[in-house]
Amino acid sequence: QVQLVESGGGLVQAGGSLRLSCAASGRTVSRLNMAWFRQAPGKEREFVAALSWTGVATSYADSVKGRFTISRDNPRNTVYLQMNSLQLEDTAVYYCAADSVSVFRGSRGTYDYWGQGTQVTVSS
Numbered sequence: 001q002v003q004l005v006e007s008g009g010g011l012v013q014a015g016g017s018l019r020l021s022c023a024a025s026g027r028t029v030s031r032l033n034m035a036w037f038r039q040a041p042g043k044e045r046e047f048v049a050a051l052s053w054t055g056v057a058t059s060y061a062d063s064v065k066g067r068f069t070i071s072r073d074n075p076r077n078t079v080y081l082q083m084n085s086l087q088l089e090d091t092a093v094y095y096c097a098a099d100s101v102s103v104f105r106g107s108r109g110t111y112d113y114w115g116q117g118t119q120v121t122v123s124s
Helices: none
Strands: 003-007 010-013 018-025 033-039 046-051 058-060 068-073 078-083 092-099 118-123
Touching (some): 018 033, 018 092, 018 118, 033 068, 033 078, 046 068, 058 068
Parallel strands (some): 010 118
Antiparallel strands (some): 018 078, 033 092, 068 078, 092 118
């Protein structure tokens, strides 16, 4: 089992930055493909970014490419999402997820572990 806890969300003005953290416990994330998803009010959950367990492969949604960066710190068992140039449309609850299948499949991964989410609100 893997427990994931997100933090770092908050209120930020458009154009600003936030860094989300996802702390894992119960199992090391060093062998897990990790991802971030988000869900805006009234919308379905959508893929944001993913990072392979090797740290080599990444995948991003077109809407965040060039603005968001996913990274991991294996000794700290933590995954991050650096979000820059935030836009109103980035307002959502952000979820961290882990895929125990070793093959990296980006947005199509079978993410079987989820955190509770952290709210990100971008204001004008």
